[in-house]
Amino acid sequence: MAKKKAEGYLSAKESRRISRENRRITNEFEKKRKRKNVPESEYLTEMHDPGNAVEFDNLHTYFFTDAGTVKSVDGVTFEVPIGKTVGVVGESGCGKSVTSLSLMQLLQRPQGQVVEGEIRLNMGDGKAYDVTKMPNEKLQELRGNYVSMIFQEPMTALNPVFRIGDQVSEVIALHNGEGKSKEEIAERSIALLKMVGIANSEGVYKMFPHELSGGMRQRVMIAMALACSPRIIIADEPTTALDVTIQAQVLDLLRNLKDKINSSIMFITHDLGVIAEMADYVVVMYAGRIVEKGLAEEIFAHPAHPYTIGLMASKPVVGKQVDKLYAIPGKVPNPINMPNYCYFKDRCEMCVAQCGGDYPHEVSLSATHKVSCYRYYDGKGEE
């Protein structure tokens, strides 16, 4: 009994100490962010590869909670090439959304903070910004304009008291509104609504969100995200709340629009079918770290990490008769007390002798295919 209590139990004193410590750390970050007139040189940086739209470099995003520090994103490195779609997969709570919110700098403040690493945003003309160091006032110019996000809950992501048209026009007026009359902005909004496949776009322009179905609202969200032709679109599980027929329509829509305005998409989902359809590159995350990344074909043809293999095995296959779908055994380790060995070891069915050692480093299976697993040390990875 005593032992059970010790696990995950915090005395009031301990909790107070943690929360005081957290306050100290987060205050420092907040102070930094709230400064005014920050010189551009401070967040100006250079892309490692000018062909990338975004580069996440060793990103660490932590949440300082009263129960302890949660390392939601713990050293994530990947890039989103211009004009390509990168799929980010992983189960709930593995840090997919937090990674994208770090890019938008929309983490739940003040608990959530990027503590280390860079997110380089390609501004074109050889210029790049590190969004983690940008002050809020500069970020506001990028959000919705340069980087936009489609959220996962269309039912709640629209403001219930404003009309659809006003919510769409707002973005246009904010970023592209200079020298445009109200009528022109409204016209553009209606055109956008039409573009995302809303037939009665003029009628919908005057409607309130509650008068639309989930699929329609998701389209409005997409219209809002695309309003200023952003270079990077983050789609955070855009189809999770929708039924399958609408899902297909929304995916088609996104793909067509992407080609039209040549932007990059960071596609977050836990639906492998959607990834297979949409993504050029795939990043597989587990417990805040990337366990495997590569071209979509590589990941689907030769999944290397036991977790990816498990994910593939747990998806239903048309035409294959199974009594019970495969499920990866066990559960994700407690995010506050992460083990110091491979996070997946306790659930892994393919453990080797070295697995008890430190967290495995990244092994290259090909120029693009990388995996963090002891099974592929010593170049014996190729199967």
Place this chain on the structure above:
Amino acid sequence: MRKYIIKRILLSVLILFCATFVIYIVLRCLPGNYVETMAIQLSTKPGAKSFEEWMAQLSVTYGLDKGPIEGYFVQIGNMLKGNFGDSWRWTVPVIEKFNDVIWLSFVMGGIAFVLELLIAIPLGVVAATKQYSRADYAITAGAVLGYYAAKRFSLPTFFFATLLKLVFAVHLGWFDISGLVGRNYAQLDAMGQFLDKANHLVLPITTLVIVSIGGLMRYTRTNMLEVLNSDYIRTARAKGLSEKKVIYHHAFRNTLIPLVTIVGGSLPSLFSGALITETLFSIPGIGYTSYHSMVVGDIPFSMFYMTFMAILTLAGNLIADILYAVVDPRVRIA
């Protein structure tokens, strides 16, 4: 909408009927009623009739010879005809007395109400947007102190009124302890008389505001916090809107929904007066007047006041429901 309102009003009439019945029965059942007291007084005079004789005579005069049920129907019948009778305590028609005192209560309540809104809502919004900051802790602590002292520990108006009197009237001597006008009111010119009255209203209004501000502020803060953590606020931020626009345009408009409802619902209560505060400060408003009527068992005036309050409460609920549909596009009353 119109159908709904008509339905609600018809229902209100029924509720009102029941409410007035209960009020009348309770008033009749009170021990030591007005007639009894009067009979005792009259019978003790030298050479007077006996108590029983006086009782019998006065009961007929005041209409108390009938049983409570029958008496109720007589009373309600008169009230329906617009005949509210004469106040026993004030010896003038009920309507006349009511007209005399209601406006003072209304002005006092109105000023307190506006001050309450002007202070509580901005404070609540600030406390919510700066959650866990020093400002938030200070505001919340103050509000909780006022609120809990008033609502939970039954340290209500009495306590604050006495405290204010002690500090500002006794020690500092800025205001009079009670009353609406000063000693030399009659000698002042019009402007002076106005200022004198205003001066006497400062402490009662302060008391009213202190007691009511905590609840509204906490309500604003809670609602604002809830709205600020919602998905559509994140969407608004993701659009690149400035923090100011996010809070005062997107968030505040949503916070307004529950606020307007309770604020709108409390509008009619402006007329109900503040019974305790007015009595403590001897401000001759409707609360003070009805307190003194009730103490002596003045049935016509108490009946009128209570019925009036019941109508105000019902009207408040109806207004709240209608306002809800006005501010929230999702609510359409059918």
